[in-house]
Amino acid sequence: MRLKDKIMSLIQEIKVNAAQVLNEIYEVEFPIDSIQVNDTKPEFVGDYTIVTFPFTKQTKQKPEEVAEQLGAALVAQNTIFTSYNVIKGFLNLEINATYFNEFLVAHFTNPSFGQSAQNGQKVMIEYSSPNTNKPIHFGHLRNIFLGFSLANILKETGYEVIKANLINDRGIHICKSMIAWMKEGNGATPTSTGIKGDHLVGDYYVLYNDLFKKELAVLVEQGIEKEVAEKQAPILLEAQELLRKWEANDEDTIRLWKTMNTWVYEGFDVTFKKLGVDFDQFYYESNTYLSGKEVALKGLQNNILYQKEDHSVWIDLEADGLDQKLLLRGDGTSVYMTQDIGTAILKYNDYKMDKSVYVIGDEQNYHMQVLKLILQKLQEPCADGIYHLSYGMVELPNGKMKSREGNVVDADDMVAEMTSIAQKNTEELGKVEGFTEEELLELYNTLGLGALKFYLLRVDPKKKMIFNPEESIDFHGFTGPFIQYTHARISSILRKANDIELKSVAIEMTAQEKGLLKQIEQFPNLLMQAATEYNPSLVCIYIFNLAKEYNSFLANHSILKADTNEQMIFRLQVSTLVKNVLAKGLKLLGINSPERM
């Protein structure tokens, strides 16, 4: 067996071997993926375990007998297996240490370990997608980190990735900020006030809602029903008028709209940069909101859509268990769904991607389901590639965040808060020596962001999460800084040993050393799984377990004072490999790995 030629992962190799042997013994074809290979539980002897219960029907033998025969044949046939034992229907296999030794030698200096070859597939990931009437808040961060991380993971596993941001820059919401600014802004600008552009615009959005509520109260006082008053409040009518002017291309309105949007973009830029995320392609809804109409009309001609008496255009999805959905109003204008249809087609025409991932909250599950179905019915080529990466909302302990009420945890504040906790912790631990002022600032930022990103990415995306600002963020345990710390410790050791030549050595490895290598060997596979499942939390869990295992190893093994020179070299090699994998895992999550902390 030559590691250089090795394409298969160890688990895959076990499966292939097992299938082959089963075929030889029983003359039964078992599909490779039907063979279950698990990690052997620590209380048993062995590295990997084949579950033999599923074979009993076709082999007409007891699980123990199948396991026994399979184990004997595997050990006799392939030198990667050194021994086996059978407990009930579980066949525990021990893997030859030589295998891991060769693996170590082949990869400990390989910076691209974990990376897969290009697979020719193109994926677009749309994420972030903010409205321009308010700053980015904590809930958006989950979206942004998920999208960015997923893009990294897909690139690493061989996809060509386009990161897209669809900016929702038009509509009644931005008009609300505009009208409040016109009324009470007195010409305030980010420069004149010193307020970050997106926050400034967001403040007027909140102000709009305050004014609206006041007007509402007055109307209700006058004896008007609340629901009626909500539609009659003068400021709302003004905002709607502003939207009409915008649509009519009114010069002053457009100018103000552009100005305020520019403020917001400048603010967003700062935030995105601070968060360490970027995009390849921006789409603006003001450019795309009229599209989709032609497609709808074409669908009408082909009788996929139908028209009601008031000329509104609909699609009937009841046969698919959904509702009827409006696509064009009676006056011929588009709705949200129509725009999304248009944008989906536009994106596809731009890139012809195989997959289009939308990172959007789970409250839009229905919308996305309908969007995909309509595109399929319209026989648009982009339809089948659409995937909704649906994630649960981030809630505060006292309920949902509402930017209308200013009841949000702001993203910029959050980053600043985390950075200052990092600073406080570092200072308390007295670990500031040997750093320049500049390096310290960078370190605090690395640690604060690391904690924040890891915290939001470690949970399965589809689960909603509750964020408790006081209690939830920690620097111990299942956190970013824990892994960063492990990385920094390894770096320290390697710095001390940097004049030692890491030549190939053959040693008897301990169980824990073997365990580390076994874990690392699974890394490429794990990345593939994270990519197929669109789930960065798998990477979080993996690198956390690896860091934990390494820390435990470190407590039990001497490295620089190992018994023999060979042992030291071997452990330095293992450490190098662990460091590389931790750094790569963190990088895929968008987190930096400090050399010292």
Add this chain to the structure above:
RNA sequence: GGCCCUGUAGUUAAAUGGAUAUAACCAGCGUUUCCUAAACGCUAAUUCCAAGUUCGAUUCUUGGCAGGGCUACCA
């Protein structure tokens, strides 16, 4: 009403249908002469309820219960 998602130690999270359900935080007790105690070790504690399928169910099916979301000619 209909549809979708989620219920696992005190808390936050794991577990392609597999062995005695796994970690972290919190609590209690310990550990610093290779690297950095942001670490390591030990102790205690968990599958919402009821049926079903299975050799085997946290996982699949059905029915409850609880929480959230969607069900706009807003975006």
